[in-house]
Amino acid sequence: MSGGWLRRTAILLLMGLVTALPAYADGPGPEFKHLTDETFxxxxxxxxxxxxWMERDNDVLHQFWIFDPKHHGFLLNRGEGADLAGYRAGFRFSSDSRWLVRMQKLGAGYQTLLLYRRDGYRFSPATAKPLGDMAWDYFFSQPVSRKIHRKSRDRRSLNHKQVNLLEGMDDNYAWTGKRWPDSRYIVLSLSFDSQGERKPLPWIDGRRCVFDTKTGQFSIPSDFAGHNAKAVQFPDRRRR
Incomplete structure (x- = not known):
């Protein structure tokens, strides 16, 4: 995700759409079309x-608005670069309504997660960079990643990097059988593949980890060990 996700200058000035908006407004301008089937x-x-959303300069720009009970609007994705504004997103609230996870498509086969914290009727970024980026940082700090590089030797990035939110945030992940503190933990899964590589790289299919909203740290519960052991695959290059 080049350039970070909190860029507030060049790209937004080019768009000329977001920076002129006050913190609170009635809502997006008339040039934007409402995705009526995408309300959470x-x-x-x-x-x-x-x-x-609206079309602009052969591209698409999305805005995500929070509305309070009096229908006052607050722009959620203020200050973001075009790399995060080009696609619609999915959203999930924690069961206590204090946390909001944004499931953001970045391109064909690419997705990240962003986490927001509630203050009154506003939501602000809960982490310094997207939660998805932090999850990859955590993965590459683990011993299993020693044979995996973020870029292949010819400098191509890993293909189809995805960080997904596992189902169950709304009921505190009851399927795990654990009695976790209400709305404290968020369960994520990481995937990428090596499609199109002449010499295949390792790939990951749904490796799980947990983010603790209280400490800001990641961990892997012992219950996930069996699943995670199967989620990382190393191709046998001797067959090629």
């Missing part, structure tokens, strides 16, 4: 996320 409401019913 918090479990407490107090806030909702609506998505809008």
């Amino acid at each position: 409401t918090s479990p407490d019913g107090q806030v909702r996320v609506e998505q809008y």
Whole structure:
């Protein structure tokens, strides 16, 4: 994800759309179209996320708006670069409505996650960079990653990098059988492949980890060890 996700200058000035908006506004301008089938409401019913889009300069720009009970709008993705504004997103609230996860497509086969913390009716970034980037940082700090490089020797990036939110955030991941503190943990899975490589790289298919919203740290519960052992594959290059 080049350039970071909190760039507030060059790209936004080029777009000429976001920087002129106040913190609170009625909503997007008339040039934006409402994605009526992409509205997400918090479990407490107090806030909702609506998505809008417009075509501009042969590209598409999306805006994500938080609305309070009085229908005051707050732009969620203020200050982001075009690499995060080009696609619609999915959203999930924690069961206590304090946290909001954004499942953001970045391109064909690419996805990341962003985490927001609630303050009143506003939501602000809960991490210094996308939660998906932090999950990859954690993965590459683990021993299993020693034979895996973020870029192949010819400098091509890993293909189809995805960080996904595992189902169960709304009921505190009851399927794990654990009695975790309410809305404290977020379970993620990481994947990438080596499609198109002449000499295949290792690949990952759904390796799981847990993010602790209280400490800001990642971990892997022992219950995930068996699944994770099968999630990392190393191709046998002797057959090629």
